[in-house]
Amino acid sequence: MSDILVSEQSAAGTSGRPSGRLLEVDDLRVEFRTRDGVAKVINGVTYHVDAGETLAVLGESGSGKSVTAQTIMGILDMPPGHVSGGQVRFHGKDILKMSAEERRRIRGEGIAMIFQDSLSALNPVFTVGFQIAEQFRVRRGMSRSDAKKRAIEMLDQVKIPNAKGRFSNYPHQFSGGMRQRAMIAMSLALDPEVLIADEPTTALDVTVQAQIMDLLGELQRERRMGLILITHDLGVVADVADRIAVMYAGRIVEEADVYDLYAKPAHPYTLGLLNSIPRLDEKGQELRTIKGLPPNLMNIPPGCPFNPRCPMAQPVCREKVPPLLQVGVGRASACHFAEELVNRD
Amino acid sequence: MTENILEVRDLVKHYPVTRGVVFKKTVGHVKAVDGVSFELKAGETLGVVGESGCGKSTLARVLMNLEKPTAGSVLYKGQDIAKLSGGGLRRLRRQIQLVMQDPYTSLNPRMTVGDLIGEPFEIHPEVAPKGSRRDKVKELLDLVGLNPEHINRYPHQFSGGQRQRIGIARALALRPEIIVCDEPVSALDVSIQAQVMNLLEKLQNEFGLSYVFIAHDLSVVRHLSDRVAVMYLGKMVEIGTEDEIYERPTHPYTQALLSAVPVPDPTLRDNKAIIRLTGDVPSPVSPPSGCRFRTRCWKAQDVCAEQVPLLEIRQGSDHPSACHFAEKREIVPAHEV
Numbered sequence: 001m002s003d004i005l006v007s008e009q010s011a012a013g014t015s016g017r018p019s020g021r022l023l024e025v026d027d028l029r030v031e032f033r034t035r036d037g038v039a040k041v042i043n044g045v046t047y048h049v050d051a052g053e054t055l056a057v058l059g060e061s062g063s064g065k066s067v068t069a070q071t072i073m074g075i076l077d078m079p080p081g082h083v084s085g086g087q088v089r090f091h092g093k094d095i096l097k098m099s100a101e102e103r104r105r106i107r108g109e110g111i112a113m114i115f116q117d118s119l120s121a122l123n124p125v126f127t128v129g130f131q132i133a134e135q136f137r138v139r140r141g142m143s144r145s146d147a148k149k150r151a152i153e154m155l156d157q158v159k160i161p162n163a164k165g166r167f168s169n170y171p172h173q174f175s176g177g178m179r180q181r182a183m184i185a186m187s188l189a190l191d192p193e194v195l196i197a198d199e200p201t202t203a204l205d206v207t208v209q210a211q212i213m214d215l216l217g218e219l220q221r222e223r224r225m226g227l228i229l230i231t232h233d234l235g236v237v238a239d240v241a242d243r244i245a246v247m248y249a250g251r252i253v254e255e256a257d258v259y260d261l262y263a264k265p266a267h268p269y270t271l272g273l274l275n276s277i278p279r280l281d282e283k284g285q286e287l288r289t290i291k292g293l294p295p296n297l298m299n300i301p302p303g304c305p306f307n308p309r310c311p312m313a314q315p316v317c318r319e320k321v322p323p324l325l326q327v328g329v330g331r332a333s334a335c336h337f338a339e340e341l342v343n344r345d
Numbered sequence: 346m347t348e349n350i351l352e353v354r355d356l357v358k359h360y361p362v363t364r365g366v367v368f369k370k371t372v373g374h375v376k377a378v379d380g381v382s383f384e385l386k387a388g389e390t391l392g393v394v395g396e397s398g399c400g401k402s403t404l405a406r407v408l409m410n411l412e413k414p415t416a417g418s419v420l421y422k423g424q425d426i427a428k429l430s431g432g433g434l435r436r437l438r439r440q441i442q443l444v445m446q447d448p449y450t451s452l453n454p455r456m457t458v459g460d461l462i463g464e465p466f467e468i469h470p471e472v473a474p475k476g477s478r479r480d481k482v483k484e485l486l487d488l489v490g491l492n493p494e495h496i497n498r499y500p501h502q503f504s505g506g507q508r509q510r511i512g513i514a515r516a517l518a519l520r521p522e523i524i525v526c527d528e529p530v531s532a533l534d535v536s537i538q539a540q541v542m543n544l545l546e547k548l549q550n551e552f553g554l555s556y557v558f559i560a561h562d563l564s565v566v567r568h569l570s571d572r573v574a575v576m577y578l579g580k581m582v583e584i585g586t587e588d589e590i591y592e593r594p595t596h597p598y599t600q601a602l603l604s605a606v607p608v609p610d611p612t613l614r615d616n617k618a619i620i621r622l623t624g625d626v627p628s629p630v631s632p633p634s635g636c637r638f639r640t641r642c643w644k645a646q647d648v649c650a651e652q653v654p655l656l657e658i659r660q661g662s663d664h665p666s667a668c669h670f671a672e673k674r675e676i677v678p679a680h681e682v
Contacts, residue, residue: 060534061505175625176397205396205561207622210605214621232534235607239614258611276539277609278568286543287568290536293504 021089022226023072023111023194024048028086030064030071030250032297033079039297041067043250044086046324049194049226056229056237056258058273059247062294065230068247069196071096073113074103090194108135112192116199118179122171128182129155129167135189154185158215177208181215188219194226201236213240234277238262246270249295249305252324256331266333266342268310304336312337350555351385351408351523355417358403362630373630377403379579380417382656385523390549390556392570392587394563394602398626399576401559405527408557409443410434421523439469442516446528448508452500458511459496462486465518472519485514489544506537513544517552525557530565542569563606567591575599578637579629581656585664595662595671598638636669644670 030042042064049055059065070076072088074095087094090110095103115121123131129151136147148167155163158181171179180200187195197216201209217240220227231237237244237258244261246254246269254267265271272290292309295301301308307317316336324334327342335341359374378400385391393401406412408419410426418425421437429437445451452461462482466473473481483493489510500508509529516524526545530538546569548554560566566573567587574584575598583596594600601620608617622641627633633640639649646669654667661672 060536177625206563206605206607207396207601208625209607210619210621213607233607234535234609238609238611239607241611262609262611273535274609276536278539278542278564286546287539289539289543291540293506293537 021048022050022091023228024087024089025068025072026087026089028068028071028088029084030067030076031082031084033082037298040300041081041250041297042071043300045247045250045252047245047252047255049228051193051226052220052224054220054227054229054240054242056231056241056244057247058231058234058237058244060232060294062249062297063247064250065247066198069113069198069228069230072111072196073107075113108139108187108190109192111194111196112187112190113196113198114180114183114187114200116202118176118183118203119171121183122179124171127168127170128174128179129169132182132186132189135186139190150189151185154189155182157188157219158182158185160185176204177211180204180208180212184212184215184219188223191223192225194228195220196228196230198230199232200229202231202233209236216240234273246273249300250297251305251334252332253306253334254332255324256333260328260331264342266327266331266338267306267335268312268337268341269306271341272309272311304334312341348387349384350387350422351557352420352423353381353383353408353417354420356381356404356407356414356419357416358400358407358412359415376579376629376632378407378414379632381576381579381581382417383574383581383584385555385557387522387555388549388553389572390558390570392566392573393557393559393576394561394566394573395576396561396602396626398578398629400579400629401561401576402527404576405443405525405557405559408525409441410437435469439472439519440521441523441525442519442521444509444512444516444524444526444529447532448505448512449532451512452508454500457497457499458482458486458491458503461500461511462515462518465515469519481518482514485518488517488548489514490540504537506533506540509533509541510544513541513548517548520552521554523555523557525559527559528561529558531560531562538565545569563591563603575602578626578632580637580667582638582668583664583666584656585666589664593663593673595664595666595673596638596668597642597644597670599666600674636667638668644668646670 025045025047028042028045032039032041045068047055057065067076071083083096088096090106095106132154133147133151136142136150152163152167155166160166160178160181174182201212204212213236229241241258244256244258245252248269254270256266261270265274275288276290278287290309295305303318303320304322307313322334322336324332326332327338356378357380358378359376361371362373362375363369364372381404395401407414413427418427426437459479459482462485463478466478482496486493486496491507491510530541533541549556558566558569570587572586573590575582577598583590583594583599590599594603601622604618604620624641627640635651636649636654639645648669654669656665656667658665659671
């Protein structure tokens with residue numbers, strides 16, 4: 001499904017071109033202006049998601065995956081956050097240039113988001129049902145009783161047992177898994193075209209995680225939503241993603257089809273990540289790690305940001321920032337030696 | 346690998362649930378740990394896995410003698426640790442140390458790294474006389490892969506992985522025999538997690554440490570453990586060698602848990618038989634009668650509600666499993682490549 005993707009990256013800046021894509025992030029740049037200096041959190045991120053497709057954005061803490069999502073949703077704290085360049089296009093229109101009122105209309109109906117920590121994302125002083133019904137009343141102008149009916153339907157759709165009785169429960173009366181279901185119900189209430197799920201199962205136990213990922217997949221297929229799944233979990237990604245964008249220090253370092261990426265990563269960072277998962281056939285051996293630490297975003301090393309940790313680094317890596325270029329069909333890598341990585345056996 | 350360094354016998358830890366402000370009335374008990382037995386051999390790693398609320402962290406606290414058990418005993422080299430006091434207790438504390446989960450809250454932000462790691466020496470001056478302490482701390486920093494020159498820095502100047510190394514250095518300071526690791530890598534990123542796991546393994550080989558390794562991540566536990574115990578709602582449901590648990594699990598809960606672990610290989614996506622558990626873990630205040638897993642179990646029969654299944658070897662299982670109907674089942678094991 002993705003043979004033309006990313007080729008735009010090299011042509012980043014050919015902005016405003018209508019393309020029929022659902023949601024496109026184009027050369028986005030975000031910095032945090034703090035007392036101690038400017039942290040360059042996002043340094044030219046480009047990705048897109050189409051209807052019915054799951055894009056996984058994979059990265060470790062501080063890679064900028066959540067900040068990208070917050071910028072798309074317009075919930076980034078500004079200041080200290082500041083969008084210093086790029087576009088976020090929804091149906092071809094740059095939402096970063098829209099008025100607050102226009103953006104509000106897109107939020108919930110166009111693009112919705114679910115968060116990692118359901119306990120702090122839900123309001124503790126209102127019942128779960130009220131918080132879902134609120135959207136129907138405010139955005140759809142429904143009456144109190146109609147909104148309640150719709151909210152119960154939504155709770156039912158996310159398979160909360162005894163939805164009617166649960167309507168008037170407060171968030172703390174729900175278990176972690178149920179709260180996450182309630183949050184999914186809330187985000188899907190206005191039938192969005194794109195859903196951004198920011199680490200939706202990270203706080204949950206594995207058996208509950210499996211339930212929630214199943215539910216998300218099911219709802220996505222039913223509604224043909226575009227899903228952006230933000231996660232650091234390589235296992236979850238392998239289970240559900242169509243395409244993967246790997247982020248490091250505010251950049252996309254690799255983008256590929258899920259099968260290609262796991263079979264043959266085209267960036268040493270991706271390779272390092274895959275290698276550091278404990279594997280059965282290497283038990284008792286030392287894990288192959290990525291040495292060192294992610295860079296300080298106030299002081300990103302010159303050249304490729306991964307070069308101080310990279311086992312393949314050459315002098316050129318310290319001088320030139322490798323652009324995200326296409327390597328093979330439907331995949332791209334931001335490494336000077338991507339070709340070698342892909343062509344090795 | 347023969348001597349039992351730690352023996353846990355029918356360990357029970359209940360917390361009272363009270364109501365009322367002035368006249369407190371006990372209205373029930375949270376049965377956090379309810380009859381757990383196992384041994385730890387010298388130089389061995391015992392992994393303890395289970396989901397939140399299964400009692401694994403309470404178990405760690407009791408092993409550390411931070412909580413007195415409600416019943417049962419923890420024997421360190423044959424000595425009941427709950428009965429120790431004074432000098433005996435202090436000598437014991439040297440031998441069992443803890444590495445905590447959250448490297449952000451477990452280090453005092455006002456103390457320098459040198460003070461944090463050197464603090465155990467204040468209580469146990471026999472390990473390092475006053476003059477040699479700074480050198481000892483530097484040695485420890487070097488040992489866990491930190492720069493000894495950073496001895497005067499504060500915790501906030503370090504990243505999460507580095508802080509976890511500080512926590513490990515502090516646990517090592519008194520040269521203990523046993524280290525209880527309570528979710529030591531679950532707050533860390535994948536690439537950093539691997540570094541810390543390698544460190545733990547290196548230290549074990551170097552000092553012959555025994556680990557009780559508590560975690561919810563099954564692949565992490567598998568990588569480090571010689572034997573694995575699976576807990577559910579305060580009970581141990583299955584215990585065996587790493588191979589027995591991961592390759593031939595016989596308890597339905599272990600099977601469900603293993604099948605739910607996402608495998609980082611997209612090609613296995615469609616031929617994976619995932620056992621879907623319904624519902625949530627019941628409350629530990631009023632656990633189900635008989636087998637505690639029966640409310641979510643697909644094999645449950647009448648006998649499961651009446652009789653508590655003992656953790657023992659039975660027909661169909663070559664290792665102890667607490668299920669009346671223990672038997673092998675084909676599942677795709679975690680992370681087989």
